[in-house]
Amino acid sequence: MRRVLLKLSGEALAGKKHTGFDEATVTEVARQVKEITESGVQVGIVIGGGNFWRGRTSGTIDRTKADQIGMLATIMNCIYVSEIFRSIGMKTQILTPFECGAMTKLFSKDRANKYFEKGMVVFFAGGTGHPYFSTDTGIVLRAVEMDADGIYLAKAIDGVYDSDPKVNPSAQKYDEISIQEVIDRKLAVVDLTASIMCMENKMPMFVFGLSGENSIVKAMTGAFDGTKVTVDVPDNR
Numbered sequence: 001m002r003r004v005l006l007k008l009s010g011e012a013l014a015g016k017k018h019t020g021f022d023e024a025t026v027t028e029v030a031r032q033v034k035e036i037t038e039s040g041v042q043v044g045i046v047i048g049g050g051n052f053w054r055g056r057t058s059g060t061i062d063r064t065k066a067d068q069i070g071m072l073a074t075i076m077n078c079i080y081v082s083e084i085f086r087s088i089g090m091k092t093q094i095l096t097p098f099e100c101g102a103m104t105k106l107f108s109k110d111r112a113n114k115y116f117e118k119g120m121v122v123f124f125a126g127g128t129g130h131p132y133f134s135t136d137t138g139i140v141l142r143a144v145e146m147d148a149d150g151i152y153l154a155k156a157i158d159g160v161y162d163s164d165p166k167v168n169p170s171a172q173k174y175d176e177i178s179i180q181e182v183i184d185r186k187l188a189v190v191d192l193t194a195s196i197m198c199m200e201n202k203m204p205m206f207v208f209g210l211s212g213e214n215s216i217v218k219a220m221t222g223a224f225d226g227t228k229v230t231v232d233v234p235d236n237r
Contacts, residue, residue: 003042003116004220005124005143006033007135007153010051010077012210019051021080030085032216033121037090041220042116044146045123046139047081049073067131074135075100078125091120097129109145116146136190140197151198151205152219153189158209159227160189176228179205189229198231205229 008029015022033043052073053066061069075096082092093115095107104125105111115122127138143151157165158173160182165171179199182189189195189207198205208219208226219226 001041001149001220003044003146003148005044005046005139005146005148005151006216007139007151008045008047008081008210009155010048010073012154012156013047013077013081014051021051021077023084026081026084027088029081029210029216030088030090032214033085034088034090035217036220037119037121039221043121044112044116044142044148045078045081045121046135046142047074047077047123047125048135049077052076064131067127067133071126071129074127075104075125078123079103082121082123085121091118092123093120094123094125096126098126100126112146133193134191136194137197140190140194140201140203143203144197144201148203151203152216153205153207154210154216154219155207156209156211158212158225160187160207160229162187174227176230178230178232182229189227198229202231204231 011018013021013026015025037043049070053070078094082094085092094104095112096104097107099106107124112122124138124142127133127135128141139151160174160177161171162174163171179195183192183195183199189205206219206224206226206228208215208224218224
């Protein structure tokens with residue numbers, strides 16, 4: 001494994017407060033990512049904005065403006081998390097798809113590759129830079145552009161289930177499932193646009209629970225106990 005992209009939910013970073021940041025949670029994420037990078041793996045990170053903004057639930061704000069607020073929320077998250085990473089000795093850089101003053105650098109593939117080669121953790125903030133596209137789509141786009149080996153989705157639940165385990169105590173977890181099945185069964189691992197992009201570009205995903213002990217390190221070093229979403233097209237000939 002040479003290069004991976006890690007998706008963190010904003011809500012997960014908020015911990016039990018459910019809003020803002022929980023520094024202990026973020027510091028633990030930083031410790032694990034440092035261990036991964038020290039093993040030689042290049043790590044890019046995308047963070048959702050749900051700990052600050054859930055604009056799509058509002059019926060009073062224009063969708064474009066709501067999504068723009070969400071993009072800014074992801075940038076705030078990346079600035080904060082980047083600084084926690086730096087506090088424990090990592091080098092980081094934040095890239096956005098639009099100019100954001102002196103706070104970030106404008107994204108380009110060449111620039112991101114340069115930072116990866118320097119041993120930096122690269123944060124891809126601001127989504128795709130356009131409304132109507134989620135951070136799910138954003139991470140798949142960046143993973144494809146950056147030739148990543150896979151996407152690791154750190155979620156509140158420990159994998160992909162056949163139904164919502166919070167509602168159905170008998171829900172069954174998949175150890176492995178194809179992206180086509182995810183789409184057909186509407187399992188909402190990521191949104192539909194992101195799922196189709198993964199399928200078309202053969203980008204595998206690994207879904208696991210962030211709250212488990214050493215969960216990121218385990219997911220990326222062979223002790224994975226979440227759900228692998230495969231992208232191989234079955235041969236029906």
